[in-house]
Amino acid sequence: MNHQDLIQACQHDWNDYTEHSFVQQLALGELAHSSFLHYLKQDFLFLKQYTRAYALAIYKARSLAEMRMALPSVQALLESEIAHHVNYCGEWGISEIEMEAEPEAVGTVAYTRFVLDTGMSGDVIDLYAALAPCSIGYAVIGAQLSAAKSTKFVNNPYANWINMYAGEEFQLGVEKSIKNLDTLLEDIELSSQRGQRLCQIFKTATRMEVAFWQQGLDQTKN
Numbered sequence: 763m764n765h766q767d768l769i770q771a772c773q774h775d776w777n778d779y780t781e782h783s784f785v786q787q788l789a790l791g792e793l794a795h796s797s798f799l800h801y802l803k804q805d806f807l808f809l810k811q812y813t814r815a816y817a818l819a820i821y822k823a824r825s826l827a828e829m830r831m832a833l834p835s836v837q838a839l840l841e842s843e844i845a846h847h848v849n850y851c852g853e854w855g856i857s858e859i860e861m862e863a864e865p866e867a868v869g870t871v872a873y874t875r876f877v878l879d880t881g882m883s884g885d886v887i888d889l890y891a892a893l894a895p896c897s898i899g900y901a902v903i904g905a906q907l908s909a910a911k912s913t914k915f916v917n918n919p920y921a922n923w924i925n926m927y928a929g930e931e932f933q934l935g936v937e938k939s940i941k942n943l944d945t946l947l948e949d950i951e952l953s954s955q956r957g958q959r960l961c962q963i964f965k966t967a968t969r970m971e972v973a974f975w976q977q978g979l980d981q982t983k984n
């Protein structure tokens with residue numbers, strides 16, 4: 763099996779995730795500031811836990827090659843993506859200290875602890891199946907938004923966000939992660955118990971992504 767099988771096994775949830783109203787409104791620059799700010803602060807907290815999960819992938823690795831697989835993600839998260847969120851929040855007048863002090867929302871706790879628990883109780887492939895919707899989904903969203911004619915890049919306060927996920931650095935990083943994931947999956951039969959379990963993990967994480975967007979949207983204040 764490969765990563766496409768994971769997506770196809772939960773295609774409906776996948777579309778809800780990658781075409782969520784939060785994303786559509788963001789692309790048009792019409793998303794409420796309160797929604798975006800809440801999302802960004804929660805996403806900062808999410809990314810801290812997500813980095814821990816990639817560090818867990820090094821711990822769970824069975825070979826030196828697998829240990830090396832996780833390192834670029836840890837580095838990209840700490841040096842690029844989290845730094846981007848901190849800068850972004852800085853522009854909106856929120857400091858890193860304030861962001862760290864922000865209480866975790868229920869959806870943030872649920873998603874991150876699901877990923878960490880899947881990795882702790884399962885093996886390294888279970889962990890990658892739980893991590894995969896985040897990176898693949900955001901790469902899909904970034905590429906879709908940058909290709910869509912309706913996306914606004916001028917007078918859109920969220921244009922930076924789109925450019926970051928549509929940008930080459932993020933896209934190439936995810937391409938590499940997908941190759942690694944496909945290598946891990948290649949000897950597993952989709953219809954086997956193991957294959958079905960991986961689909962279940964991927965689907966749950968995808969549903970958590972939908973809830974994460976919704977959590978931001980629910981903060982809309984006009």
Ligand SMILES: Cc1ncc(CO)c(N)n1
Binds near residue numbers: 896
């Ligand atoms: C919730 C969530 N999923 C995926 C990504 C992409 O890394 C992100 N920043 N936040």
